[in-house]
Amino acid sequence: MKPPLRILHLEDNPADAELIQAILETEGIICDVTRVDTQADFFASIEHGGFDLILTDYTLPSFDGLSALKIALEKCPDVPFIFVSGTLGEEVAIEALKIGATDYILKQRLSRIVPSVHRALREAKERGERKRAEALLSEEKRLLEMIAKGNSLSMILDALCRLVEELSKGSLCSILLLDPDGNRLWHGAAPSLPKSYIDAIDGGFIGPAAGSCGTAAYRKEPVIVSDIAQDPLWADYRDLALPHGLRACWSTPVLASDGRLLGTFAIYSREPRSPTPQQQNIIEQITDLASIAIERKRAEEERQAHLWFLESMDQVNRAIQGTNDLEQMMSDVLDAVLAIFNCDRAWLVYPCDPEATSWKVPMEHVRPEFPGAFTLGLDLPVTPDIAKVFQTVRASSSPVRFGPASEHPLPAETAKLFSIESIIAMAVYPKADK
Numbered sequence: 339m340k341p342p343l344r345i346l347h348l349e350d351n352p353a354d355a356e357l358i359q360a361i362l363e364t365e366g367i368i369c370d371v372t373r374v375d376t377q378a379d380f381f382a383s384i385e386h387g388g389f390d391l392i393l394t395d396y397t398l399p400s401f402d403g404l405s406a407l408k409i410a411l412e413k414c415p416d417v418p419f420i421f422v423s424g425t426l427g428e429e430v431a432i433e434a435l436k437i438g439a440t441d442y443i444l445k446q447r448l449s450r451i452v453p454s455v456h457r458a459l460r461e462a463k464e465r466g467e468r469k470r471a472e473a474l475l476s477e478e479k480r481l482l483e484m485i486a487k488g489n490s491l492s493m494i495l496d497a498l499c500r501l502v503e504e505l506s507k508g509s510l511c512s513i514l515l516l517d518p519d520g521n522r523l524w525h526g527a528a529p530s531l532p533k534s535y536i537d538a539i540d541g542g543f544i545g546p547a548a549g550s551c552g553t554a555a556y557r558k559e560p561v562i563v564s565d566i567a568q569d570p571l572w573a574d575y576r577d578l579a580l581p582h583g584l585r586a587c588w589s590t591p592v593l594a595s596d597g598r599l600l601g602t603f604a605i606y607s608r609e610p611r612s613p614t615p616q617q618q619n620i621i622e623q624i625t626d627l628a629s630i631a632i633e634r635k636r637a638e639e640e641r642q643a644h645l646w647f648l649e650s651m652d653q654v655n656r657a658i659q660g661t662n663d664l665e666q667m668m669s670d671v672l673d674a675v676l677a678i679f680n681c682d683r684a685w686l687v688y689p690c691d692p693e694a695t696s697w698k699v700p701m702e703h704v705r706p707e708f709p710g711a712f713t714l715g716l717d718l719p720v721t722p723d724i725a726k727v728f729q730t731v732r733a734s735s736s737p738v739r740f741g742p743a744s745e746h747p748l749p750a751e752t753a754k755l756f757s758i759e760s761i762i763a764m765a766v767y768p769k770a771d772k
């Protein structure tokens with residue numbers, strides 16, 4: 339069911355106002371009419387806003403229609419303005435149309451009012467859509483310039499959200515980014531959502547019933563939830579959203595040019611509803627822009643990572659080639675590792691063998707503020723935790739991370755025993771054989 343048409347009616351004759359409303363509703367135009375008859379009340383109503391149409395008589399005891407028109411053009415220029423008067427002469431009517439009135443109806447010919455209202459609303463809708471399209475195009479150009487200039491991703495995503503919130507009044511937008519492991523969504527931008535809600539959903543897992551965003555990411559297709567309170571996709575999450583007045587959420591996956599999932603873009607509403615076709619069009623365009631921005635940032639991060647890798651390898655090569663003394667060479671390599679990874683300490687472990695009964699640290703380098711944890715050369719027992727770490731490292735041909743936000747957890751006993759929170763390790767073999 340369509341919401342009622344919100345009309346501001348400047349009319350000093352209640353009977354005329356009731357007759358006009360009855361004619362409109364007889365033709366299926368359900369109205370919510372606010373009738374005023376003074377300049378003060380008209381101005382206050384305009385300031386409050388929210389009207390779809392303004393009807394006004396031309397002559398009132400203490401006010402006139404042309405003055406009302408000028409106020410409306412200043413305060414709400416996009417709202418159709420129709421004169422409905424019994425005393426509007428032709429010259430005055432022409433002047434009113436030139437100034438900006440939408441139409442004029444003589445009270446003696448009220449049969450014209452319904453088609454006039456339909457036409458006024460249709461034209462206002464077309465003008466609004468055209469203005470939004472022009473604004474969106476202009477903002478798209480600005481955002482593409484931001485991307486090209488290398489502005490931070492957080493700044494660009496924030497600007498995208500604010501653009502949609504400006505074009506779609508009452509909406510609250512969010513962009514979530516997929517983590518490298520591909521199973522969780524992290525905060526990217528949400529300028530108008532409550533911080534406590536942002537924190538509550540940050541790092542949420544994707545899945546078949548993980549709210550709108552987690553489900554959209556899982557399906558890689560849009561998910562429209564028009565009522566969070568009732569939709570089963572929000573069964574485990576509605577208690578996070580409803581206390582903040584969030585009642586609807588429409589989420590669309592952000593995909594890379596090759597179809598990879600990058601994150602999600604979502605619009606929240608404080609009332610249960612579905613997106614309009616115009617909002618769906620905005621969502622598609624903004625999602626494309628978000629994809630460009632995120633891909634550009636990821637490509638830059640990969641380029642920087644590659645440069646870092648090359649520079650790091652150069653440091654290691656210089657350490658290896660700087661001496662023929664093996665002990666000095668490995669000492670220099672550990673110094674390079676401290677600098678490259680900005681870590682607290684680096685050590686050599688021998689043997690990296692899960693079947694061995696003991697292991698030792700023949701060499702360790704630490705930062706001055708972080709004392710060494712091992713007594714060099716001391717035999718340490720290969721506990722089940724240590725054996726598992728050795729097995730994982732030997733099974734990989736590349737460095738392995740252990741600890742928070744890593745693929746492999748750091749065993750609690752190991753972390754406590756050696757006062758470490760995370761490690762990165764790689765097995766080293768002779769050239770001939772493992």
